[in-house]
Amino acid sequence: MKLVIGIVRPEKANDVLESLYRNNIRGLSLSRVQGHGGETERVETYRGTTVKVGLEDKVRFEIAVSEDFLDQTIDSIVEGGRTGEVGDGKIFVVPLERAVRIRTGEADQLAVTPIDGAQ
Ligand SMILES: Nc1ncnc2c1ncn2[C@@H]1O[C@H](COP(=O)(O)OP(=O)(O)OP(=O)(O)O)[C@@H](O)[C@H]1O
Numbered sequence: 001m002k003l004v005i006g007i008v009r010p011e012k013a014n015d016v017l018e019s020l021y022r023n024n025i026r027g028l029s030l031s032r033v034q035g036h037g038g039e040t041e042r043v044e045t046y047r048g049t050t051v052k053v054g055l056e057d058k059v060r061f062e063i064a065v066s067e068d069f070l071d072q073t074i075d076s077i078v079e080g081g082r083t084g085e086v087g088d089g090k091i092f093v094v095p096l097e098r099a100v101r102i103r104t105g106e107a108d109q110l111a112v113t114p115i116d117g118a119q
Pocket residue numbers: 007034035036037038039056058085086087088089090
């Protein structure tokens with residue numbers, strides 16, 4: 001299992017959601033974060049030039065998937081999140097040790113794979 005973390009532009013969050021839904025990825029968490037993607041701004045100060053490191057609003061998706069769903073999860077985020085401009089975001093894939101569905105106690109593959117009729 002993997003935890004896919006996708007950091008995207010807030011204005012692309014809905015496109016990512018639609019793209020994930022079309023590709024049958026149903027379980028996810030989303031939060032608003034602030035991040036820095038390397039872009040800096042030169043600022044003139046009294047004794048010279050300094051660099052201002054700005055933070056931008058981003059949306060962070062967290063999606064736990066079995067290996068079978070990994071590629072389509074990544075593809076969905078790229079497809080929904082891309083504008084082609086600097087700052088489109090990043091995807092990180094992290095090994096996931098354990099997942100538990102609280103209602104049933106099901107673990108791991110059974111907990112991250114959608115169940116028909118109970119999505
Ligand atoms: N190395 C990193 N670790 C953690 N978060 C990151 C990292 N790089 C980028 N991010 C997150 O992704 C957001 C968007 O980053 P950004 O798209 O600018 O990445 P980039 O690698 O600079 O790509 P680009 O060249 O398209 O700007 C950042 O605001 C930050 O939240």
